[in-house]
Amino acid sequence: MKKVGIAILGLGVVGGGTYEILRDHREFYKKTQDVDLEVVSVLELRRDRIEALGIPEENVASNIAEVVSNPDVNIVVEVMGGVGKAREFVLDALNAGKTVVTSNKELVCKYSHELERAAKRHNAGLYFEASCVGGVPIIRTLLDGVQANHISSMMGIINGTTNYILTKMTNDGASYLDVLKEAQSLGYAEADPTADVEGFDAAYKLSILSSLAFHTKVPFSKIFREGITTVTQDDIAYGKELGYCLKLLAIGKQTEEGIEVRVHPAFIKKEHPLASVNDSFNAVYLTGDAVDDVMLYGRGAGALPTGSAIVSDIIYAATHSENKYSTFKNNATAEKDVKFVSNFKSAYYLRLTVNDEAGMLAKIAAVFGKQDISIQEMVQKENAQDGKATLVLVTHATRELSLRSAVSKIASLGIATVDSVLRVVS
Numbered sequence: 016m017k018k019v020g021i022a023i024l025g026l027g028v029v030g031g032g033t034y035e036i037l038r039d040h041r042e043f044y045k046k047t048q049d050v051d052l053e054v055v056s057v058l059e060l061r062r063d064r065i066e067a068l069g070i071p072e073e074n075v076a077s078n079i080a081e082v083v084s085n086p087d088v089n090i091v092v093e094v095m096g097g098v099g100k101a102r103e104f105v106l107d108a109l110n111a112g113k114t115v116v117t118s119n120k121e122l123v124c125k126y127s128h129e130l131e132r133a134a135k136r137h138n139a140g141l142y143f144e145a146s147c148v149g150g151v152p153i154i155r156t157l158l159d160g161v162q163a164n165h166i167s168s169m170m171g172i173i174n175g176t177t178n179y180i181l182t183k184m185t186n187d188g189a190s191y192l193d194v195l196k197e198a199q200s201l202g203y204a205e206a207d208p209t210a211d212v213e214g215f216d217a218a219y220k221l222s223i224l225s226s227l228a229f230h231t232k233v234p235f236s237k238i239f240r241e242g243i244t245t246v247t248q249d250d251i252a253y254g255k256e257l258g259y260c261l262k263l264l265a266i267g268k269q270t271e272e273g274i275e276v277r278v279h280p281a282f283i284k285k286e287h288p289l290a291s292v293n294d295s296f297n298a299v300y301l302t303g304d305a306v307d308d309v310m311l312y313g314r315g316a317g318a319l320p321t322g323s324a325i326v327s328d329i330i331y332a333a334t335h336s337e338n339k340y341s342t343f344k345n346n347a348t349a350e351k352d353v354k355f356v357s358n359f360k361s362a363y364y365l366r367l368t369v370n371d372e373a374g375m376l377a378k379i380a381a382v383f384g385k386q387d388i389s390i391q392e393m394v395q396k397e398n399a400q401d402g403k404a405t406l407v408l409v410t411h412a413t414r415e416l417s418l419r420s421a422v423s424k425i426a427s428l429g430i431a432t433v434d435s436v437l438r439v440v441s
């Protein structure tokens with residue numbers, strides 16, 4: 016039976032989960048895959064993690080050189096995160112001809128061109144299923160399952176932390192900051208939550224997924240990104256009354272004008288399949304020209320779900336003699352003839368505070384009319400005691416720049432304050 020030696024760089028949550036799956040399923044993989052997968056080396060500074068997993072001392076390496084020069088190591092699993100040491104160690108492994116399996120979305124998003132070049136040069140594999148949407152096999156789906164298709168669009172909830180926060184705000188009417196604190200105490204959100212709540216994590220994943228879906232490099236810099244830090248429970252409640260649910264969406268589309276890629280909070284109709292993806296769950300909704308709609312749903316994070324993606328990559332690498340690389344020119348930047356759409360089209364939800372007096376609605380409607388923005392729904396929500404009223408309106412689809420011009424005009428005329436602007440996705 017073929018024996019394949021594995022090294023794991025980092026025994027945090029995901030590294031520990033990966034180790035446990037490999038240890039507990041070893042006999043199962045021998046039977047079902049005809050391969051013996053053995054962890055022969057680990058690189059981890061924290062002794063408590065090594066001891067908690069009961070890893071024998073002879074398998075603990077003291078530096079990366081020891082790992083990559085070990086002839087028993089065939090596959091190196093990088094689960095350290097970041098793009099400093101992780102990039103260096105992954106390059107060391109590839110340059111030594113070792114296949115690499117990584118869960119590092121920032122590394123794959125920013126450096127896949129460099130890593131893939133090193134992998135090809137040394138006939139090594141480079142696999143990254145765990146970098147996007149944890150245990151949900153979205154990368155394999157894009158690389159294999161739906162290759163028959165032109166993918167026209169992809170829409171997903173690909174960050175569990177923000178989905179947990181928005182679900183709690185929706186169901187309990189709690190504030191963003193209160194739910195964030197709770198998410199941090201439960202271990203969903205990091206002590207520094209910026210990567211999740213400002214949409215960076217989702218944007219790294221969207222860059223990887225849209226590059227694979229559209230067969231061209233979609234750099235991180237081309238992704239429009241807005242996080243959830245300014246979302247209020249009032250807007251979620253008003254949206255709910257109008258039949259909407261607020262989600263942090265990652266959207267990738269092939270349009271006649273070019274590729275459109277964006278991450279931002281958006282209202283979707285409560286009947287949309289993504290509206291029922293709650294808590295820390297993730298989902299991706301794809302549309303292909305032959306297959307039509309496909310939706311994948313599952314856990315986007317966690318030791319065992321992410322470990323599942325890593326070990327599936329290990330099994331693929333261990334049981335295939337040919338490596339599989341990307342289906343596009345994997346450079347640092349997009350090719351010159353590829354266009355990206357920044358002035359995209361969307362419907363919008365706006366919340367305004369206005370003086371509650373005659374002629375106010377007409378003035379606001381005139382500003383929108385001038386920008387050729389058609390209003391779908393307008394509701395005066397309440398009369399406050401101070402002579403002000405809250406207006407909630409939803410526009411038909413318009414261009415982002417037209418909407419921003421209308422918002423600036425309203426502010427400059429002093430007829431209303433625009434308290435919130437959120438996109439509405441149909």
Ligand code: HSE
Pocket residue numbers: 148173174175176177203211216315316
């Ligand atoms: N922090 C991510 C999330 C998981 O909340 O979805 C790892 O990508």
